[in-house]
Amino acid sequence: MILQIIGAFLGVVGMSIVIGVPKKLILYSGAVGAIGWWVYLLMEASYPTLSVLQAFAATMVVALISHIFARLLKAPGTVFLIPGIMPMVPGAGMYRTAYYAFKGNMDLSSYYLSQTVQIAGVIALAIFIIDSIFKIIQLKKQWR
C-alpha cells in the first residue's frame, strides 16, 4: 500500500507537469493526489465491492483539500483538483469496456460501461457538493 501511495504522489506530479501546473505548486498537487488515493485504498479495504463509494469518498477529500490549498496558497482550485482526481478516473473501466466489446462479450462490456459512467457521475457529484459548501461559506463571509 505504501508503494501505491508513493506511486500516486509521483504519478500525480508527472500528470501535473503534463498539464502545466506551476512549478512551486507541483508538490502540493502531488500531495493532494496521494492523500486522495490513500483514502481510496482505505475505503477499498473496508468496502471492497463498492467501487463507486470509494471513488466518491476519495474525490470528496481531494476536492476539500484542493479548496483549502486554493485559499491558503491563493491559487485557482483547479490547479490541485484536476491532477488530484486523476487516480479516481475510471481508466480500468474504460479499458474493460473496450476489452469485452472486443472479445464479443456485450453483457460484461455494457456492465463495465455503466460502471464507468457511474464512477464519472459520483466524481462530478463529489466536486459539486464541496464546491457548493465552499460557496455557502463565502456568501456567509460577505454578509458579515
Add this chain to the structure above:
Amino acid sequence: MNEDVFEPESMDMKESMEREHISQKERQARYRLLMDTALLAGKIMLQSGAETYRVEDTICRILHTSGLETAETFATVTGLFVTLADPSIDAITKITRVSEKQSNLSQVYEVNGVSRRLCCGAISVEEAYQELLRIKDKKEYPNSMVYVGIIMTSSFFTLLLGGGILASALAAINGLWIVACRHIAGRVKLNNFITDMLSSFIIAVATMLYAHVLDNSVIVEIIIVGSIMPLVPGVAITNAIRDTLQGDYLSGGSRAIEAFVIAACVAVGIGIGLAFGVAVVGGRMI
C-alpha cells in the same frame, strides 16, 4: 442601510478621469486598452484550460475597474464576446476566436494573479497588458520536461493501481511510445485524436509483446490501464463537470463531448491493438 458596502474602495477609472478633465478621445483610447487587456486575459485563460465561469468572472472584474455602466461578456470553449458601454463613450464590442488549445494551468494561475493585482489597483492597465503579453508566450516547462512527465505518469499510475515494480517499469517504456507519438505528431501536425488513437494502439500491441516474452498474461490489463493515463482528458472532464453545474451548458456540453471523443479514440485504439496483438502473438495472452 449600508449601501456603500458595494462601492469599490479606490476610485474607478471613470471617476478619476472626470476629475482630471481628460479629453473624450483619450478616454476612449484608455477604455480600449482596458478592453484589450480583458480580452487578452480571457483568451489566454480559455486556451490554457480554465473553466468558463472563471474566464467570464476575470473579464468582468477587469472591466468593472472602469466604472462604466455596462460590462458584459459571454465565453464559450471556442470563442469570446466582450462588450463595454456607457452613455459617456462609444460602445466597444470585441469578439475573439479561440482555436488552439493546450492545457497549461500555470497560465491560468498567472493571469489570475495579474487580474487580482489590477483590480486592487496595485498595477496600472498598461503594466497588466505588458505582463499578459509576457505570460502569453511563456511555457512553464520545456518540451523535454513534459516528456519526462508523460513517462512518469504512465509508469507511476501503473504502480498506483497495484501493478508492482516490473509492470511499472514496462509501463515506463509504454510512456516512451506515447512521447515518440507526440513528438512525431507535433512534427507532421497530426490531429490530436488520431495521435491518441495511434498511441493507445502502440501501447496495446507493445504490452501484448511484453506479456508474450515474459509469458505472463496477468499484467496486460494493469499495464495498459496505467499507460493510457497521460491520454485521459482530465482537464476536459473536470471542466465539463464544473461548467455544466455552473449553468454554462454550452461549454459544459462541448467539453463533455471532447472528453468522450478522446476516451472513445483511446478505447478504439486499444481494441484494434489487442486484435492486432492476437494476430501476431496468438490469443493466449488475453
